[in-house]
Structure formats: structure tokens, C-alpha cells
Amino acid sequence: MPIADPLSVLEDTQPDAERKGPARHAFFISTPRNLEPLLEEELRELGIVDVKQVYLGVEAKLSREEVYRVVYASRLASRVLRPLATFPCRNPDELYEHAVKFNWARILKEGQTLKVSASVSDSAITHSQYAALKLKDAVVDSLRERTGARPSIDRETPDVRLDLFLRHDQATISLYYSDGIMHRRGYRIQAVDAPLKENLAAAVLLFSKWKGDRPLVDLFCGSGTFLIEGAMIATHTPAGFFRETQGFETLPDFSESLWAKVKHEFTKAILPLPKGLITGVDISARAMAATRANLARTPWLDAVKLTQKDFAKLEGPYPDRTIVANPPYGVRLEDTQEGLQEFYKSLGQFLKTKCPDSKAYVLIPDKELEKEIWFKPERRLVIDNGALEVSVAEYSILPPREDAPARPDKADKAEKTEKAEKVEKPAKSEKAEKAAKPKTPPEK
Numbered sequence: 315m316p317i318a319d320p321l322s323v324l325e326d327t328q329p330d331a332e333r334k335g336p337a338r339h340a341f342f343i344s345t346p347r348n349l350e351p352l353l354e355e356e357l358r359e360l361g362i363v364d365v366k367q368v369y370l371g372v373e374a375k376l377s378r379e380e381v382y383r384v385v386y387a388s389r390l391a392s393r394v395l396r397p398l399a400t401f402p403c404r405n406p407d408e409l410y411e412h413a414v415k416f417n418w419a420r421i422l423k424e425g426q427t428l429k430v431s432a433s434v435s436d437s438a439i440t441h442s443q444y445a446a447l448k449l450k451d452a453v454v455d456s457l458r459e460r461t462g463a464r465p466s467i468d469r470e471t472p473d474v475r476l477d478l479f480l481r482h483d484q485a486t487i488s489l490y491y492s493d494g495i496m497h498r499r500g501y502r503i504q505a506v507d508a509p510l511k512e513n514l515a516a517a518v519l520l521f522s523k524w525k526g527d528r529p530l531v532d533l534f535c536g537s538g539t540f541l542i543e544g545a546m547i548a549t550h551t552p553a554g555f556f557r558e559t560q561g562f563e564t565l566p567d568f569s570e571s572l573w574a575k576v577k578h579e580f581t582k583a584i585l586p587l588p589k590g591l592i593t594g595v596d597i598s599a600r601a602m603a604a605t606r607a608n609l610a611r612t613p614w615l616d617a618v619k620l621t622q623k624d625f626a627k628l629e630g631p632y633p634d635r636t637i638v639a640n641p642p643y644g645v646r647l648e649d650t651q652e653g654l655q656e657f658y659k660s661l662g663q664f665l666k667t668k669c670p671d672s673k674a675y676v677l678i679p680d681k682e683l684e685k686e687i688w689f690k691p692e693r694r695l696v697i698d699n700g701a702l703e704v705s706v707a708e709y710s711i712l713p714p715r716e717d718a719p720a721r722p723d724k725a726d727k728a729e730k731t732e733k734a735e736k737v738e739k740p741a742k743s744e745k746a747e748k749a750a751k752p753k754t755p756p757e758k
Contacts, residue, residue, distance in 0.1 A: 336377035338364070342488065343384060344371040344392045348696050349517050353390045356520065360387055378569055382576040385492050385560050387552040389516035389543070392496055394561075395477055395488035403485035404438050406448045409478075413452035413487065419460045421489065421566055427468035428453065432478035439480055449478050449487065473564040493561030500556035501611040504604035505537045510640055510677075512553075514697055515539040518706050519547055521695045522675050524636045526591060531632055533625040533639045533661075535594030538605035538618075540638050545614045549587050552580045556611065587617040597624045626660050630668030633713075637665065637674040658686035665689075670713035678705045 345353040350367045357365050357374065360383050364375040371392075376384065385394050399416065403409045422428060430453070432446035439445050450467070453476070458464045465474075475490035497513040519540070524530060526548025532540040546553065554560055562568055592614075594605055602622045609615040621628070639661065658678075665674050666688050678684055679702055684691060691707035698704070 336379065338375040338377050338380070340397060341374050341376045341381065341384075341491070342368075342371055342395045342397065343374060343388070344395070345390050346370075346392065346511075346514065346517070347698055349390050349513075352517055352520055353388070356388060356390055357384065360384065378567065379572045379576060381491055381562065382560070382573050385496070385562060386554040386576060387580060388496065389520065389547070389553045390513050391492070392513065393477070393490065393494075394492040394496070396491055397486055397488045400484065400486045402483060403480060404483045406439060406444065409439070409445065409448050409480075409485060410452045412485070413449050414456050416452075416456060417460065418453045418456045422453075422457060422465055422474050423566070424461060424463055426465060426473035426564065427471075428465045428474050428476070429467065429469055429472035430476045430478065432480065434480040437480045437483045445478055445480055449476065471559075475561070489565070491562045491565065493557060493559050496553070498557070499542075499553060500558065501542055502537065502539070502608050503611060504607045506598070506601050506604055508700060509537050510539050510699060512539055512543060514699065515543045516547070516553070517695070517697065518638060518675055518677070519544055521693075521706060522636055522638075522673065522708070526588075529591055529593065529632075529635045531593045531595070531635050531637050533595050533637065533664075534641055535596045535605055535620070536601050536640065538594060538608045540640070541592050541594045541605065541618050542608060542612060542614070544592050545587050545612065545618065548591060549585045549614075550580075550583050555580075555584075587614050589617045590619055591617070593619040593621065595621045595623060595625055595628065597622065626664055628664070628668065632669045633671050635669060635672040637669055637672050639674065640677040654680070654683060655686050658683045659688075662686055662688035665709065665711050669711050672711045674709040674711060676707050676709065678707055679703075681705060 343353065343357070347370060350370070350372060354365050354367050354372050357372065360380075362374055362376065362380055362384065366373045374384075381394065381396075384391065388394075399412070401412045403412070428450070430446045430450040432442045432449065434440060434442045434445055454464045475494065477488045477490060479486045479488065497511045499512050502509075502512070519530075524544070524547065526544070530540075530544045530548075532544075535541055545551070546555070560573075563573070596602055596605070599622060602620060605620060606615065609618055641657065641661065661676070665672070676687060677699070678687075684705070684707055687707070687709060689709045689711070692710055693708040695706040696703060697706060
């Protein structure tokens with residue numbers, strides 16, 4: 315059923331006699347593929363009880379205060395959306411006719427800017443941008459008819475964002491409570507090629523169950539995403555701490571007092587970062603510069619140890635650590651399978667010899683490369699890094715056995731062989747020498 319007034323779902327309509335605590339309403343909290351269980355666990359830790367996993371996210375009943383907590387603190391969420399209306403939609407005209415009837419003037423104030431995004435699948439409407447355009451036209455025409463003014467479109471920093479989800483010829487229009495895509499934390503000002511998204515880096519750390527209880531080492535720190543996400547986890551800094559806006563401040567149901575309460579609650583729980591707890595390594599000077607620039611946007615530049623070096627030349631050892639490794643996916647190795655195999659062999663050798671009693675989490679783009687690490691993965695988490703499916707493999711590195719004989723390396727073997735060849739043969743006995751001499755005939 316279409317809703318004639320979308321704002322009605324934003325009001326606290328639950329009767330006082332039935333209310334136990336603040337009114338709660340339905341939300342959809344999206345996350346990347348395969349992170350739904352981790353997101354549900356994270357939300358429960360934030361005190362959200364009514365949570366249900368669905369494809370690419372969770373559905374939850376949230377109060378306004380809980381919405382603010384999720385938007386400000388969730389490390390895994392991509393978007394926080396509140397459904398406004400659902401209706402059948404078999405063609406663009408039907409989409410327009412439903413949407414133009416809504417009283418959008420109760421959501422967009424005069425002078426506010428708008429952005430509309432859309433995604434479509436298995437529907438008669440196949441072009442997402444065209445669907446977004448039809449919804450935008452309906453909103454603009456509705457506002458112009460009711461108020462005489464039309465809103466400006468702002469694709470970067472709009473005051474109000476609408477989302478259209480069209481699947482199986484069924485349309486759902488939702489209102490963004492987050493400031494666009496939430497993996498943008500606000501601290502990244504420089505990046506290397508194909509940087510890992512912030513919420514994916516956080517997912518790897520949450521998958522590892524690292525809480526700052528032992529040292530963290532990133533062997534390929536790139537632009538410092540693992541380092542900063544790790545610092546935020548260890549210090550209990552909310553994911554939205556560095557964002558200038560959260561997204562819900564310009565909505566009609568915004569409560570400044572509730573937001574101040576939530577922000578104060580999280581701010582007073584932030585801890586200092588112990589110096590040396592987190593270490594970043596990268597062979598690239600460009601990566602080191604990007605990492606320092608991003609860390610400089612945080613309080614942790616002096617607390618995080620940075621080393622520009624080839625990981626294979628690190629002296630170590632690195633015992634009882636959590637090791638994260640997002641190696642290059644072949645670009646720096648000229649995309650040769652042989653080069654990748656040798657690279658992962660050297661990584662496995664490093665972990666085996668220099669990281670006893672540690673846990674390693676290695677991002678591997680090709681399952682065939684897993685066997686080059688020397689160990690069998692205990693667990694895997696499959697994530698989508700851009701268009702590439704990547705396996706996060708968990709390895710437990712055992713300490714070397716004290717009773718195991720040392721295995722000589724190739725240099726030792728060569729040296730022993732050379733010494734053996736130089737040992738003189740034992741001298742023959744005098745009797746043997748006489749017997750070996752040729753006999754000469756006696757003189758006449």
C-alpha cells in the first residue's frame with residue numbers, strides 16, 4: 315500500500331498506553347556481502363536487540379537514539395535507510411504516479427538540497443539512473459505544486475537523500491539517515507591504488523576478534539587503513555568520529571538533545587592508544603607518505619610505528635601478534651602466476667620463521683595461492699574488494715619445536731660439501747707403496 319504522507323512513518327505514532335520505552339520503527343542497515351553475521355553481532359554489542367539478518371544487511375527496529383548510535387558507531391554498515399513507502403511498479407509512469415502524490419514538503423524544507431539514487435533488479439525497469447530520474451521528477455513536481463519552489467539537486471553533499479530499491483516490479487522508497495556510504499570515515503585524504511574500503515578493513519579485524527589486546531602488524535600498510543581502523547577499535551573511537559556530518563542532522567525528526575547525549579556517551583569512553591601497539595610496514599615510499607598523511611588527521615601519528623622496508627627483510631621476531639596482510643594482487647609482480655607463487659611462498663616463509671604463536675589474516679585473490687603459505691587456513695571470510703572476490707584466510711602459526719633438529723639451509727649444505735672435498739686422503743702405507751712401484755729388470 316502506498317503511503318499518502320511519507321512523514322507519517324517518521325513520527326512517534328505508537329500509542330502511549332502501549333509504549334514501553336521510546337517508539338521504534340523499521341530500518342534497513344546495509345553491509346557488503348558476507349558481512350551480515352558480523353554486522354548483526356556488532357549491532358547487538360551496541361545494544362540493538364530486534365535485529366534480523368537479510369541479504370546484504372539486517373533489518374532492525376530502532377528508536378531515534380538507537381539510529382544515532384548505529385550511524386555514529388557501526389564499523390561495518392554501509393547505509394542506514396528508513397523505508398517510507400512500498401508499492402507495485404511495472405513501468406516508469408507507475409513509479410511517477412505513485413511518488414508524485416506524496417507530500418514531500420514535509421520531508422524537504424524550503425531551501426534544502428536533494429539527491430536520489432536507485433538500484434534495480436529483475437524488473438521491467440532495467441536502468442537504475444532512469445528510475446532515479448523519474449523519482450526525482452516526481453519529488454520536484456510535488457514540491458513545486460505544494461510550495462511553488464523546487465529543490466536544488468546536490469550530488470555530493472545533499473541535505474536529504476532518497477533511495478529507490480526496485481526488485482520484482484516492487485518499489486521501496488527509503489530515506490537515508492547516514493551521510494551517504496558510511497565506509498567514508500573522513501580521515502583518508504591520500505590513497506594508494508585500489509585501497510581497501512574502511513568497513514572491509516574493519517571487518518577483517520572484527521573477524522580476527524582483535525580488540526587491542528596484543529600487538530597488530532600490517533605487512534602491506536598501503537594508505538594506513540588497517541592501522542587507523544585498528545586504532546579506532548583499540549581506543550573505542552566510534553567509526554563516525556572524524557566525519558563532519560552523520561546525515562541525520564538535516565532530517566525533520568532530528569533531535570539535537572538525543573544526538574548530544576549519544577555523542578557524549580561515546581566520546582567519554584575513548585581511550586588513549588598505547589605507543590607501539592600497532593605497526594605498519596610497506597616497501598613503498600609513496601605508501602608511507604599516504605599513511606603518514608592519513609594518520610596526521612587522527613591523534614595517533616606518534617603512537618603508530620611505521621617502517622619502510624620489504625617485509626621479507628624484517629629481522630623480527632614477531633611473536634604473539636595479530637598479523638594482517640593485504641598483498642598486491644599481481645600489479646607490482648607484472649601479473650605473472652610464477653611471480654605470485656614465489657611471492658606468497660616468501661610470505662609463508664616469513665610467517666613460519668619470524669611470527670611464532672601469532673595469528674595471520676592474509677587477503678588472497680586466488681585460492682590456488684593459499685597452498686603457497688605453507689599452512690592450512692583455519693577459517694575464511696570471502697569479501698568483495700571492488701570487483702574482485704578475495705578470501706581472507708586465517709592462519710595459526712605454531713612455535714618451532716624445541717626438540718626438532720635444525721634444518722640446514724642451502725648455504726650450510728654447500729659449505730659442508732666444500733669442506734669435505736678439501737679433506738686430504740689418508741697416506742698409503744710403505745708396504746703398499748713398494749707393491750705399487752713397477753719392477754725393473756736387474757743389471758747385467
